[in-house]
Amino acid sequence: MSSTTASKSFWDGPLTSSLAKKDRVTTPEMLFGYLIGPFGGLLASGIFTSQLQNYFTDVLQLDLSFLTGLQLFSTILIVIANLVVGQLIERTHCLAGKARPWVLLSALTFSVSTVFMFFVPFEGVAKMVWIAIAYNLYYAVAYPIYNTANSTLVAVSTRDTEKRGTLASLTNISGFGVMGTGTMIFPMLVSFALKQDQNLWLLAMLVVALLTALTVYLQYRFTRERITEEVLAGVAADDEKGDKSAAPSLGDQLSAVARESQWWIIMGVYLLYQWSGAIKNGSMTYFCKWVLDNTFFGTADAWGASQSMLSLLGALPMAAAILFVIPLCNKFGKQRVCIAGMVVGVVGGIIAYVGGGSIVPVGVGIALKCLGSAPIGYMILAMLADVIDHVEFKSNLRTDGLTMSIYSSIMVAATPICNAIFSGILSAVGYDQAADITLGTMAQTALTQNAISISYILVETIAFALCGALLVSFNVEKNLPEEQAALKERHEKAA
Template structure:
């Protein structure tokens, strides 16, 4: 495709960005990094909270099949994210390198969100259909969107404060989507959808439509200033292509692998994300089989799940007001580490609460408050490391870094759902028991409680120590960013 044809396509009223300013303004924050990602991440939020329950209790799928499917799919997910990361890194059009893939996701993600809820077959063919539909979502559609969405923060601006705000909005959007999946959808399931597959399909079709519309808004209300800067720095044209240097995956990996802070933040994120995934996947089981539901009746578990989700969402919403100012004053490392310790205290309270909703809810609220800086700042911390590596090597490693980040994010749910399915199998979870009439065994309840509370509480201890002792990328970041800008301005002047 010639440069002229590219320009014409990306300059049309449908595909051109509505963001024109040099600085990040409220419309870009609110629509491009909040409303848009809410829709983009909505199906994932629902799946994280309730998909395993749909598989085990609605479709009655075999637990061994689920464990095998989710573990095997992880391989495809990692490969897909690495491929998408490199495709993004090699995309050079007026819209940027990530935003074109955001636009594509308005179609692919919305369609893939619905396929697992059609299921036109029975028996073995039902498992085949689920395996294909599951991987179309997790190994194709979601990696495209999530890698592009994650990359947007790093390429939006070099202003560290503005980037922190965008990272906060982006991660808040993810939490809102997760909240919808853990607050609203469980009530819908427990009181309305139950085991009616046609109603599940209708609900997810509505989600797919919302996804398509909001992702398109995200595309229209975003802009890649760093990508534009780098393309301008390599402004010469040869055969219609920009001379911006694109490093191979091997070269990028060599650059990131030699940086200890890159490893620290990736290991930190993996532990944090995977522990959160098993908590989210086991939440509905905890509310159904561990908490005392006698006050609300057999369908009350959905209400209890919503209560726990609200108790977690409120402190995280409040934290939105002070996390970024605290990080600007004390640094991301100190702020995130200190709050994680608060999260550990909340986890201990929840553990001591047993089957009593009140202490468990209080503990969950403290635990979520403690996790809020890590949730809000992870993309900003990654962007800081990417800038530091660019200062050291002259290479932008957005593509590889964000594809690995996205791999960890997307793979967390299937991997930990597989682990949880294996735990259920080991502790003798009975899929045929009726809530309010039957009780799972004490061993099964213990396995569910460990998955919901203990995993994440222990992970917070490890993450706090890791970050506080070994992550010092912020110390000289402003000076390094100033030097990068000076280099790029010199290159632009030379051209």
């Protein structure tokens, strides 16, 4: 009894209680819980996706074979960690909910692990050991804790499908925002200020870490798990002692999702979308350095300006798309709008690839490709949440923990796996780490440039075509309103 009282007093304290008091989602909750909070939480990740490989190869000058091995080995730890965190979330029962306590923990783990990646006090073998530990502290500990919990929030916040779409869009807007920061703003800082000065890199990431801690804490305070409360009310009614073992086992969850084709479709779409995007983001700096004709800006080494411009050309359509993606999805359905977007993305990818090193057609193609990716980018979490409700309707089991841990695994494993693949590609085609950047496109071989172009443009274009084909069979939305009404009635009768 004393333990329960202490637990309640902690989660209901002045610094830990939820500020989202209403039964409906409010504007402050949307702003701090699903836009500002995730932006700060994922900011370091956005920078890492764009610049960590560059930091490893050109600042720390780590061996490419070491990087490939580290990133591939770490993927095993990352996937295991995400599955473990998903089950821990599923078995967390407290006043704050099941995902929000882990969001609060992330304010500490995220900020500390971010700094460790850039505080490198050793040389030689010791430096590689330090980087291996720091890398896994971030990707196999801190990131799984935050991203699985953050992804779960959309699914447990409300059953209102339109509001859920809005929350998913805001969460993904923050994700695109950090990617924009990582690919548009931070490269300018690197090319003009940080350069290869490790101390300046550390200072910049200290600022990022402090911002992360503050915004993630705000996210925790301004969120609420209404569906978790609804489900737990039914459990408590069935068992006056509130048996915490009532959470479905991992085997039960696996059985429930494995039988559902719609779950496999949306996971397949997300895998293609996320991993092809990771290949693109990881190779963008190299494309701008060694393939793109940067003399457009007056000098061959103005790659930072070129990358910022391409990022801006991609970010503007994505930002504009939020004005019509949600209304179109509400009118025509998420599936149809996302398929149309994939078609536009494929057309843009073809234009960009044919453009080669010319900045104008590449820029136009990238803008179209990003515009086409907007619907699936904004709606993927909402579509996953819809599938979770669909699985619950058919099996009477919530699979938030398993589904979001796999979702998070796909996201977090994308960067190390795809960077490892890209490192292997660079090694295979003879990438010159010591090349003179002032020589621009002349500094690397044609084989290297072709490999970089395929990685940056063509891989994602093909993935978009496959995503569109898969989505043709995605039909969860057809009977979802009736299924959600039946679910609500079940829990109300149980309570």
